[in-house]
Amino acid sequence: MSDPHILLSGGLLALAMPRQDMLPQYHRWENDARTILGYGNQWAQSWETRAAGYERQRGNERFQQFEVVRLDDNTPVGMTILEVNTYVRTAEFVVVLSPEERGKGYATEAARLTLDWAFHLAHLRMVWLKVLEPNVAGIKAYEKAGFRPAGRLRQSGYWLGEPVDELLMDALPAGFPGPSAVRSALGD
Numbered sequence: 001m002s003d004p005h006i007l008l009s010g011g012l013l014a015l016a017m018p019r020q021d022m023l024p025q026y027h028r029w030e031n032d033a034r035t036i037l038g039y040g041n042q043w044a045q046s047w048e049t050r051a052a053g054y055e056r057q058r059g060n061e062r063f064q065q066f067e068v069v070r071l072d073d074n075t076p077v078g079m080t081i082l083e084v085n086t087y088v089r090t091a092e093f094v095v096v097l098s099p100e101e102r103g104k105g106y107a108t109e110a111a112r113l114t115l116d117w118a119f120h121l122a123h124l125r126m127v128w129l130k131v132l133e134p135n136v137a138g139i140k141a142y143e144k145a146g147f148r149p150a151g152r153l154r155q156s157g158y159w160l161g162e163p164v165d166e167l168l169m170d171a172l173p174a175g176f177p178g179p180s181a182v183r184s185a186l187g188d
Contacts, residue, residue: 004069004076008117010181013109015066015117018079022067023054025098026079032099037159038135062086064122068097068110077101080114082127091118093129093147107138111145113181119173120182128170134159139167146171
């Protein structure tokens with residue numbers, strides 16, 4: 001496995017460039033039953049589909065992907081993605097954590113670092129996400145990171161076979177819960 005190329009460091013975690021040799025790990029995380037449940041998917045994704053998606057997204061400015069790395073040992077613990085709408089300077093946020101690393105507060109820090117990058121380097125006006133209403137832990141993590149409720153899509157998702165609402169949440173630069181790792185790294 002190659003060493004991570006760290007882009008932005010926080011307290012416990014850092015954002016790094018995604019690595020092609022980590023693709024099998026990313027695929028494993030994305031096909032974990034809890035990840036599938038959290039996304040509201042019904043099926044696992046084949047290796048061929050995931051590998052082709054990585055190739056399509058690599059170098060595409062609309063898909064900004066970050067590997068989330070634990071700083072104390074450089075272990076990858078997850079991924080975040082900003083699917084950017086370049087016309088209006090907004091992005092949809094997605095996070096996936098390694099099944100072994102959930103419940104440690106990493107989702108909040110990974111989301112905060114990604115928002116920090118989005119607002120202070122990518123100059124995005126707003127970042128939004130969808131989360132299934134029963135995902136209480138996810139909602140709390142997103143709120144701590146700076147996301148706020150923005151709406152609801154009624155019965156648009158599934159949780160354990162039952163229709164559930166998807167909650168929309170958004171974050172704005174003015175609501176970013178500092179301090180900024182970007183500003184700190186730049187000595188600002």
